Amino acid sequence: xxxxxxxxxxxxxxxxxxxxxxxxxxxxHNAMYWYRQDLGLGLRLIHYSNTAGTTGxxxxxxxxxVSRANTDDFPLTLASAVPSxxxxxxxxxxxxxxxxxxxxxGEGSRLTVL
Amino acid sequence: GQNIDQPTEMTATEGAIxxxxxxxxxxxxxxxxxxxxxxxxAPTFLSYNVLDGLEEKGRFSSFLSRSKGYSYLLLKxxxxxxxxxxxxxxxxxxxxxxxxxxxxxxxxx
Numbered sequence: 158x159x160x161x162x163x164x165x166x167x168x169x170x171x172x173x174x175x176x177x178x179x180x181x182x183x184x185x186h187n188a189m190y191w192y193r194q195d196l197g198l199g200l201r202l203i204h205y206s207n208t209a210g211t212t213g214x215x216x217x218x219x220x221x222x223v224s225r226a227n228t229d230d231f232p233l234t235l236a237s238a239v240p241s242x243x244x245x246x247x248x249x250x251x252x253x254x255x256x257x258x259x260x261x262x263g264e265g266s267r268l269t270v271l
Numbered sequence: 272g273q274n275i276d277q278p279t280e281m282t283a284t285e286g287a288i289x290x291x292x293x294x295x296x297x298x299x300x301x302x303x304x305x306x307x308x309x310x311x312x313a314p315t316f317l318s319y320n321v322l323d324g325l326e327e328k329g330r331f332s333s334f335l336s337r338s339k340g341y342s343y344l345l346l347k348x349x350x351x352x353x354x355x356x357x358x359x360x361x362x363x364x365x366x367x368x369x370x371x372x373x374x375x376x377x378x379x380x
Contacts, residue, residue, distance in 0.1 A: 199370030200358070262315070
């Protein structure tokens, strides 16, 4: 099985432009998450979704939005990108209660905002 | 505040044993995870401890002391492929995950 698929793998974006990072899972997991990973810092939660139709804010939600129209897809949108959003973004899912179970990660999307 | 502390980098020799320590401060506690992350790749789950003691899984073991807010990951019979970052992650009372910055483990022949 594919697990979690993210797209694009990498992207260079001009500041002020919008961008959607795609995330699809085929494990039928209820919970999905978006994290960003920056050098020297731990993973930081941007947004999460416990089940289709619901979303919640994580630690660093500003400048990002998500939607969860169905179980499989959890896109992350940057409405107007800024250089501080340059990062590696990981989508993840789990099959249990939020944050109690093992997380399965996508391969990451490296975003550079100039 | 909530915090995870672990060394930034460690070096060990192929075939040896290495212990990566982690101390945590969380508001309440619902377990301690370890993840492995190779450079340029996604983190992958290694272990989960919620009770005190040692959990062994092949060459990898994880230990937890809740009274000391302390955990370690023990890697035996080190192989070159073990070169990676090891992420210590605590779960607080709301099951929010607090991620450490990771320990980069360098294995030398």
